[in-house]
Amino acid sequence: xxxxxxxxxxLRRRRGxxxxxxxxxxxxxVIAYSVLLALHLAAPHNHGPxxxxxxxxxxxxxxANLGGVAAILLGTTxxxxxxxxxxxxxxxxxxxxxxxxxxxxxxxxxxxxxxMLATGFVLAVAGAYAFAGSSVAPTLHDVVHYGIAxxxxxxxxxxxxxxxxxxxxxxxxxxxxxxxxxxxxxxxxGISNLGGARxxxxxxxxxxxxxxxxxxxxxxxxxxxxxxxLAIWTVIALRVGEFxxxxxxx
Amino acid sequence: MTTAIETxxxxxxxxxxxxVDNVDLVVPGGVAFGFLGPNGAGKTTLIRTLLGLTEPSSGxxxxxxxxxxxxxxxxxxKVGAIVEEPRFHPHLTGWENLKVAAAARTRExxxxxxxxxARVGLSNRAGxxxxxxxxxxxxxxxxxxxxxxDPALLILDEPMNGLDPAGILEMRHLIRSFVDEGxxxxxSSHLLDEVEKTAxxxxxxxxxxxxxxxPVAEIAAGSEPTLLLEVDDxxxxxxxxxxxxxxxxxxxxxxxxxxxxxxxxxxxxxxxVLVGAGVAVSRLEPARVSLEERFLxxxxxxxxxx
Numbered sequence: 001x002x003x004x005x006x007x008x009x010x011l012r013r014r015r016g017x018x019x020x021x022x023x024x025x026x027x028x029x030v031i032a033y034s035v036l037l038a039l040h041l042a043a044p045h046n047h048g049p050x051x052x053x054x055x056x057x058x059x060x061x062x063x064a065n066l067g068g069v070a071a072i073l074l075g076t077t078x079x080x081x082x083x084x085x086x087x088x089x090x091x092x093x094x095x096x097x098x099x100x101x102x103x104x105x106x107x108x109x110x111x112x113x114x115x116m117l118a119t120g121f122v123l124a125v126a127g128a129y130a131f132a133g134s135s136v137a138p139t140l141h142d143v144v145h146y147g148i149a150x151x152x153x154x155x156x157x158x159x160x161x162x163x164x165x166x167x168x169x170x171x172x173x174x175x176x177x178x179x180x181x182x183x184x185x186x187x188x189x190g191i192s193n194l195g196g197a198r199x200x201x202x203x204x205x206x207x208x209x210x211x212x213x214x215x216x217x218x219x220x221x222x223x224x225x226x227x228x229x230l231a232i233w234t235v236i237a238l239r240v241g242e243f244x245x246x247x248x249x250x
Numbered sequence: 251m252t253t254a255i256e257t258x259x260x261x262x263x264x265x266x267x268x269x270v271d272n273v274d275l276v277v278p279g280g281v282a283f284g285f286l287g288p289n290g291a292g293k294t295t296l297i298r299t300l301l302g303l304t305e306p307s308s309g310x311x312x313x314x315x316x317x318x319x320x321x322x323x324x325x326x327x328k329v330g331a332i333v334e335e336p337r338f339h340p341h342l343t344g345w346e347n348l349k350v351a352a353a354a355r356t357r358e359x360x361x362x363x364x365x366x367x368a369r370v371g372l373s374n375r376a377g378x379x380x381x382x383x384x385x386x387x388x389x390x391x392x393x394x395x396x397x398x399x400d401p402a403l404l405i406l407d408e409p410m411n412g413l414d415p416a417g418i419l420e421m422r423h424l425i426r427s428f429v430d431e432g433x434x435x436x437x438s439s440h441l442l443d444e445v446e447k448t449a450x451x452x453x454x455x456x457x458x459x460x461x462x463x464x465p466v467a468e469i470a471a472g473s474e475p476t477l478l479l480e481v482d483d484x485x486x487x488x489x490x491x492x493x494x495x496x497x498x499x500x501x502x503x504x505x506x507x508x509x510x511x512x513x514x515x516x517x518x519x520x521x522x523v524l525v526g527a528g529v530a531v532s533r534l535e536p537a538r539v540s541l542e543e544r545f546l547x548x549x550x551x552x553x554x555x556x
Contacts (some may be wrong), residue, residue: 002352002360003353003354005353006350006353007353009349009350010339010340010342010350013341013342014341015337015341015344027473029470052299081339085337085338085339085340085412086337087337087338087339087347087350089298089303089333090303090304090331090333090336090337090351091351092302092355093301093302093303093329093331093333094326094327094351094354094355095324095325095326095327095329095397096323096324096354097323097324101354142469163298221316242287249303249304250303250304
């Protein structure tokens with residue numbers, strides 16, 4: 001628990017990273033609602049209410065994408081910071097196993113990221129109801145599904161960030177993961193010739209819970225399959241990072 | 251007190267290069283032990299191997315009497331170390347960096363943070379970010395981090411590097427104070443003069459091999475006994491000295507006669523012989539061999555044999 005607290009401390013004290021993460025999770029929702037509200041107040045006939053299901057969907061798209069980038073930044077930083085600061089060897093010589101030193105990174109990053117993402121999500125949902133006006137308000141079913149989709153995507157993305165950030169420099173890891181999430185994964189999901197193999201794509205599995213957020217279409221799969229696919233991605237990312245941490249000279 | 255560090259046939263090979271070559275090292279407990287060698291001699295590799303940062307290719311390591319890596323966690327819980335240049339998270343304060351390091355130790359380590367910072371004289375800068383620290387301050391913070399385990403053994407890799415003369419003096423006093431408390435300090439360095447002033451025992455390493463090890467005084471005394479003489483008439487003095495059977499050679503280095511003996515010498519007897527021959531002796535002094543001279547002597551002889 002003390003090691004996880006130390007991970008949280010190391011991340012929280014990164015002012016720039018925290019500002020960007022806050023902007024991409026909470027800030028993006030606040031800014032988007034502010035713009036929608038201003039537009040609606042200025043020209044209510046041309047611009048509908050700022051809330052409602054339709055705008056909640058836009059907010060979720062923002063959280064999935066910008067929030068995803070924040071998760072990548074945070075994850076790769078958590079995965080790399082001890083080694084890149086040259087501190088890892090000083091932790092190894094305490095006698096703590098490398099496995100333990102690696103395993104605290106993910107929960108530490110999660111503890112920093114999830115509250116911010118949750119705040120952004122709660123604001124988005126609250127705004128959808130508060131500013132719904134004459135438009136259709138989201139149902140509880142919609143909110144739960146969006147929550148699962150955003151939450152699961154965040155967990156997988158964060159795990160990928162931690163795992164890959166451990167192996168390659170964080171900037172390169174960030175580029176690879178942003179490229180995967182924004183370009184490659186939607187492209188693969190869109191290639192129908194790949195058939196059922198597309199169920200194995202993490203983004204496709206997360207979007208199962210909120211099909212209207214899917215880029216490049218959605219892949220039909222059961223909830224159980226989606227959960228298993230997401231779990232496999234998470235476990236593989238963390239196992240690879242752990243293997244690497246145990247293998248390299250500190 | 252048990253042996254602090256003991257290695258048998260310790261070897262570390264990298265692709266095509268042997269960095270540590272069959273090292274048998276014995277570091278007694280409760281002393282300051284200097285590990286001397288030129289840059290690239292294998293000092294840091296040996297330290298990394300001792301601490302389990304890199305696996306040895308072969309051989310045995312015992313830390314505080316505990317076999318490695320079998321009892322690694324148990325041994326390292328009582329070891330504090332600085333390996334190479336002390337590194338920290340630059341965006342954290344000195345205190346926060348120690349907090350992070352203490353989290354990897356037992357809970358008692360948290361309670362030692364303030365004391366360790368005070369011990370190295372950084373209390374007034376503990377709240378500043380480490381990126382604003384000078385190299386000397388980082389060295390001191392590194393020592394403070396090493397103290398969090400209340401170590402029986404401190405392993406310090408080049409602790410004097412980058413320090414100004416005042417910092418070096420301070421570091422020397424700090425190291426001696428650790429020894430006075432009963433801790434063992436193992437310090438690697440290429441600064442022979444500093445090691446001679448700080449350490450009780452030394453090992454000299456060259457090309458991955460331990461060339462010689464033992465108490466500093468014994469190693470420095472390992473060369474031939476020599477007297478330095480200043481006299482009014484060098485040629486008469488030479489003739490007089492040639493009557494002493496133990497004298498191996500007499501050389502005039504310009505300022506003094508350098509008299510080398512085969513065994514020990516009796517300075518009073520030498521003086522008596524010279525005065526008896528009518529030579530006025532204005533200086534008679536045993537030549538002090540520094541560790542540096544001894545080191546150069548050993549390594550140059552090794553160089554001749556390479």
